[in-house]
Amino acid sequence: MKGKGWWKLLVLPVLLLSVVLSGCTDGKSSGDVKVRVGEVTRSVFYAPEYVAVAKGFFKEEGLDVEIQTTAGGDKTMAALLAGSIDIALVGAETSIYVYQQGAEDPVINFAQVTQTDGTFLFARDQQGDFDWSQLKDSEFLGQRKGGMPQMAGEFALGKKGINPHQDLTLIQNIDFANIAAAFASGTGDYVQLFEPQASIFEKEGRGKVVASFGVESGHLPYTVFMTKQSYIKANQETVTKFTRGLHKAQTWVNEHSSEEIAEVIMPYFKDADPSIVTSSIERYKAQGTYATDPIIDEEEWNNLLAVMKNAGELKEEVPASAIVNNDFANDVISSK
CATH class of the missing domain: 3.40.190.10 (Periplasmic binding protein-like II)
Incomplete structure (x- = not known):
């Protein structure tokens, strides 16, 4: 089945996930703004995400970020479109598939997490x-x-x-x-x-x-935080704070050893061997997998399009300007 085809099957998963995931809350109550994040899988590939929560970088921004693992790009996107999550951490190609289907409320990529295949x-x-x-x-x-x-x-x-x-x-x-x-x-x-x-x-x-x-x-926006355009319009301050919290985590990951990163994120991998988590992080750090800032640049985006075109999954050329918003990333970096 072509990649674009499976998005036509989103209607039923959207309804189902809307019910299932709506009950996934941690019961906390505070003055912080609640942000529900759906990650495509649980992986050390996403170390900056866990560091942002564990080190309190999102909390410093007044955000209460809840991470749900939604197991698969189709399910993650279904949850986002249904409103069961606010922000998705998933491959940028999923936003292109939605755009190619003519979505009235397109999914916008606003912060990059990984910049190579994993x-x-x-x-x-x-x-x-x-x-x-x-x-x-x-x-x-x-x-x-x-x-x-x-x-x-x-x-x-x-x-x-x-x-x-x-x-x-x-x-x-x-x-x-x-x-x-x-x-x-x-x-x-x-x-x-x-x-x-x-x-x-x-x-x-x-x-x-x-x-x-x-x-x-090569470099491409492999895994990205994205959300619906309507969410960005209604929650610009929240998206800015989220991006700032992520960038703090990216800087921390870039400046610390694999051993230190592993120690911080081990609560997310309770059954894993710490030495394996450390060696996995080291392998990713060594090849520059973790993005050091949230910006999705034009060269990376064009490489993504080339990868999709080669696989026969690109229905039309989708310029970065259509579904990438670097305003939040640029504002966060310029205000440091």
Whole structure:
């Protein structure tokens, strides 16, 4: 199914999520402004988000930020459109899919969190030095069609002279939540994994990371805080404060070690091995995954469009000016 097609199925999920998520509150009462954030998944990939809450950077701005994990780009966007959450943390491509459907109340990207793809190429039986040509005629366990991980992966493979639909056996019929389990059970010679799963598999001896799709696909607004245009118009002060709190966290993450970041965000990963969380953060910091400021620049946006066009998921060129608002990011940075 084309990426644009699954947005036509949003009506029922919107109604359902409106009911389910409306009951997800923490019962706190204060003078702070409540902001409900829906994240596409729980991941160390989003370390600045957790730092912003744990270090009190949102609280300093008078915001009571509640994080809900809405498990999947389609579900996260459905929750945002239904009004069950105020702000979504999800791939920027989701806002483009909504825009391409002619939304009367478009979703606006206003603060970037990650600026590279977050997946790594993991090989089951890597012998000797890795070369991208080794993927030819292999079985590759990929991600969902139309999602940023798969599109960035295809973009990177194309740059290495590999057509994922002709040169290898591409498996895309496994849900995101079950990809790691499928590989562990023997499916695929290679798999596209986020951290900390890649580090966990390395520790378990299931293979090793041989390349980074984030490095190969370049800078792009991979994960962004976004909200409906109507919410921005009605809550400009809140969006400004939210962006300022995020930027404080981005600066803190940039200036502190992986060990220090891991210590702060461990409450969000209570069942995880602290050493794995630390090594995962270090891998992301080393390749410049975490954005150091909330600005979504033109070059990054154009690279995103190129990635989507390569995957056949771009219905029309969508200029950044249509669904990107850097005013809040620029104001926050200029007022420091």
